[in-house]
Amino acid sequence: MTILQSLAxxxxxxxxLIPDPSPVDVRHGxxxxxxxxxxxxxxxxxxxxxxxxxxxGELRCIIGPNxxxxxxxxxxxxGKTRPDHGQVWFGSRHNLLTMNEPEIATLGIGxxxxxxxxxxxxxxFENLELAMSADKRVMPTLVARLSGEARDRIDEVLxxxxxxxxxxxxxxxxxxxxxxxxxxxxxxxxxxxxxLVDEPVAGMTEQEMERTGELLTSLAGKQSVVVVEHDMxxxxxxxxxxTVLHQGSVLAEGSMDQVSSDPRVVEVYLGEES
Amino acid sequence: xxxxxxxxxxxxxxxxIGVLTAALVAVCLLNLLLPAGHPLxxxxxxxxxxxxxxxxxxxxxxxxLVWGYLGILSLGHxxxxxxxxxAMGMYLMRQIGDRGVYGHPVLPDFMVFLDWESLxxxxxxxxxxxxxxxxVLLVPGLxxxxxxxxxxxxxVTGVYLSIITQALTFALMLAFFRNEMGFGGNNGLTDxxxxxxxxxxxxxxxxxxxxxxxxxLGLGYWLCRAIVSSKLGRVCVxxxxxxxxxxxxxxxxxxxxxxxxxxxxxxxxxxGALYVPQVGIINPSVFSPLFSIEIVVWVALxxxxxxxxxxxxxxxxxxxxxxxxxxxxxxxxFALGGLFVIATVVLPQGLAGLLAKRxxxxxTASAKGVKExxx
Ligand SMILES: Nc1ncnc2c1ncn2[C@@H]1O[C@H](COP(=O)(O)OP(=O)(O)OP(=O)(O)O)[C@@H](O)[C@H]1O
Ligand SMILES: [Mg+2]
Numbered sequence: 266m267t268i269l270q271s272l273a274x275x276x277x278x279x280x281x282l283i284p285d286p287s288p289v290d291v292r293h294g295x296x297x298x299x300x301x302x303x304x305x306x307x308x309x310x311x312x313x314x315x316x317x318x319x320x321x322g323e324l325r326c327i328i329g330p331n332x333x334x335x336x337x338x339x340x341x342x343x344g345k346t347r348p349d350h351g352q353v354w355f356g357s358r359h360n361l362l363t364m365n366e367p368e369i370a371t372l373g374i375g376x377x378x379x380x381x382x383x384x385x386x387x388x389x390f391e392n393l394e395l396a397m398s399a400d401k402r403v404m405p406t407l408v409a410r411l412s413g414e415a416r417d418r419i420d421e422v423l424x425x426x427x428x429x430x431x432x433x434x435x436x437x438x439x440x441x442x443x444x445x446x447x448x449x450x451x452x453x454x455x456x457x458x459x460x461l462v463d464e465p466v467a468g469m470t471e472q473e474m475e476r477t478g479e480l481l482t483s484l485a486g487k488q489s490v491v492v493v494e495h496d497m498x499x500x501x502x503x504x505x506x507x508t509v510l511h512q513g514s515v516l517a518e519g520s521m522d523q524v525s526s527d528p529r530v531v532e533v534y535l536g537e538e539s
Numbered sequence: 540x541x542x543x544x545x546x547x548x549x550x551x552x553x554x555x556i557g558v559l560t561a562a563l564v565a566v567c568l569l570n571l572l573l574p575a576g577h578p579l580x581x582x583x584x585x586x587x588x589x590x591x592x593x594x595x596x597x598x599x600x601x602x603x604l605v606w607g608y609l610g611i612l613s614l615g616h617x618x619x620x621x622x623x624x625x626a627m628g629m630y631l632m633r634q635i636g637d638r639g640v641y642g643h644p645v646l647p648d649f650m651v652f653l654d655w656e657s658l659x660x661x662x663x664x665x666x667x668x669x670x671x672x673x674x675v676l677l678v679p680g681l682x683x684x685x686x687x688x689x690x691x692x693x694x695v696t697g698v699y700l701s702i703i704t705q706a707l708t709f710a711l712m713l714a715f716f717r718n719e720m721g722f723g724g725n726n727g728l729t730d731x732x733x734x735x736x737x738x739x740x741x742x743x744x745x746x747x748x749x750x751x752x753x754x755x756l757g758l759g760y761w762l763c764r765a766i767v768s769s770k771l772g773r774v775c776v777x778x779x780x781x782x783x784x785x786x787x788x789x790x791x792x793x794x795x796x797x798x799x800x801x802x803x804x805x806x807x808x809x810x811g812a813l814y815v816p817q818v819g820i821i822n823p824s825v826f827s828p829l830f831s832i833e834i835v836v837w838v839a840l841x842x843x844x845x846x847x848x849x850x851x852x853x854x855x856x857x858x859x860x861x862x863x864x865x866x867x868x869x870x871x872x873f874a875l876g877g878l879f880v881i882a883t884v885v886l887p888q889g890l891a892g893l894l895a896k897r898x899x900x901x902x903t904a905s906a907k908g909v910k911e912x913x914x
Pocket of ligand 1: 307311330333334337379
């Protein structure tokens, strides 16, 4: 039975043929594991003994007031900022603190930045082409040819993000919301195991927000998704589990209802409003 | 090798190669077929002058490759040009043999003058053409490799990189000025006699060098087009406009920069090697920081990130320089400065920008990103 199954699953038959597509070891549960992470900028502790665990296939929302350290946390995970101390593991095998940005990206962590950054001088199609998972060393990139399969994949993602009609236009002339989607599309092209999405709906219309929510929830399960967002309505509409960050550490964690009735969370948000 | 064939399908490359070929053929015919007195006759003096412009054009293409597409403003490309030139110059010196003023069978005149007993080790091998031509590529390429490796690895970019490229060429200039370096010091290398057995003073050799420069420009242009229209070229543009973003996509930006920088340095070396036999001398002034800045002005005026703009800029500015220095030699630097101001204020996308204005709509690498990178 299992042999038959594995035979049916053709790419598994000769598994030495598979160039180790998913070296990430998630047998022990979490796909991302942060322990006692701290980082300070000129004495200011932006992240303070942060502990965070994301399970494989989870959709996690992270909220918190301005300056809580949400973006800095993503900087640490993606290798942009080195923490002063602490541990950051991807699965149970990869210590992210020993890797640089491209290595981490290749490993399967994709990131959408808070401020959408697309390559403005390139077309929408070319933006997705560059993002596609491929051999990204210099020579293979120089001689790379776009296969029909890759073209199909790009068109598929173009449809998912609803930018088919903008395919050959410069990314620089897209609207803000469209740039956000293009960014998400670029993330999807990399087929990441873990998506870090920083404020995906900032500047979007109600309708655009709804589509973005559908898109993100449809990804969870196959991929793990971490969403940082200020818009409470949006978080409520997609969230299963919410983590509240405050002054660089976790203040509360649980369902949206649990979290929003937590007096400490209320205080932090009310304190900000007053 | 489909990426090398790609430029053949591009309209701009077809036009460029067509115009270049037509110009080369026309100059040859006008030089060979018309009698010297004819108003349309192109004299050998002019042929050599045009050959020099073509070398400058190739150098400008090399600079545009790194500045226009990678966003790396090299203010030291004159150094690679000069090194290619010196490699060629060393070969030409060794070809003189015992026909120098002092008649020494091996040592160039300046070494005899300095009472040197034997050839320094790094002059060995330059009596062989293949070795010298290889060095034309390898010496600039290696310097670019080491320099680029250190600079890009530590992520030195922007103004800082421009400043250290200036420092590089300045340091080399000071070094080459010294007699003890063994490159002829102040006077450099000159009094060449022949190249690959061809007499350098013969009209036919001069025409041949002109054609060779044209071919080198055509091939160099083609190679650069192939690079910038490949996926790697798009990675270059991406890293120029959003370097951090490109890294997050998994590209080793510093390696891409290194690769393109080395290719560019080698092209500059080839340009220098073809330049030297035509002007008949190579001396440390080619290392001067000012010359490297001039190259950037050519590219800025012609238009960045188009490649053909660099060619137009190099030829026009140098033609203007030839005319201008004939009339008012002292005012040239002011004129050059003025041109640069005009380029940045009135024509931010250079002369090529005027051409490109007609075909809008499709994104070009030279579009928005360049403006931001200049700002
Ligand atoms: N490179 C840096 N140098 C100095 N301070 C920094 C740096 N990066 C972040 N900070 C500071 O660290 C704190 C946390 O910043 P961070 O950007 O992570 O907050 P955030 O939770 O993403 O906020 P927002 O909701 O506004 O995006 C802020 O006070 C910020 O000023
Ligand atoms: Mg933030």
